[in-house]
Amino acid sequence: MTDNTHDTPLLQEPRLWQNEQWTAKVIKNDDDDGWAVAMFKIGESEPALVGPWTMGRDKKNPKPLDGTAFITLVKTASEFVRRSEQQLHAQLNQSVTVNGPDSRVTVLLRIVPDDDNPYAVLSAQNEAGDELAEIKVDAGFKLNRQTAQAWVDADFAKSGSGRR
Structure with a gap:
């Protein structure tokens, strides 16, 4: 048929x-x-x-x-x-919105589940959706309001290399 x-x-x-x-x-x-x-x-x-x-x-x-x-x-x-x-x-994509110096900032965590080397990308966007910062972090990074606010308050500083 x-x-x-x-x-x-x-x-x-x-x-x-x-x-x-x-x-x-x-x-x-x-x-x-x-x-x-x-x-x-x-x-x-x-x-x-x-x-x-x-x-x-x-x-x-x-x-x-x-x-x-x-x-x-x-x-x-x-x-x-x-x-x-x-x-x-x-599970692989999370976001939290916190207060930035001038406006609200959305912090996003995207986990990349690679079998050999899993990692995550932490990024921040302003209210218009423009990227403010992006860094590679450990796949086990816990994104919550406190960790997001601390990252924004530290002007997106992270030990190791990152992009701003």
Whole structure:
């Protein structure tokens, strides 16, 4: 069968459905005698989401996938991925607004999660969004109102090299 909107063939089997972005695969649940469905984003080797799947009428085999179930699974997996990305973004990017000498200053911390050498970038912007300072800091730097205010009060001074 083909999706007329994209001319992409869709795989539709009892235990495997696929569109241009997602694959739903019914798998044996390792934890018990039941079944699970794993949602894979195309190009990813690990599932984005795994959930329980309904047994068929024979109480041995899984219920076959169908269009309604697939649409629901795609929506659920997409929302799960979106929320995970938002959570990761929030963990890696923080900001605090404090008082500067002349106006409010927003101090931002952007963590770069490099496997070998993680670090963070601490920067400051004025109310117009113009950059006032930027320095590289340890990935474990704790940004809060006190550390931000202290950095602004010290005229963005930091031991080591930085850009002003």
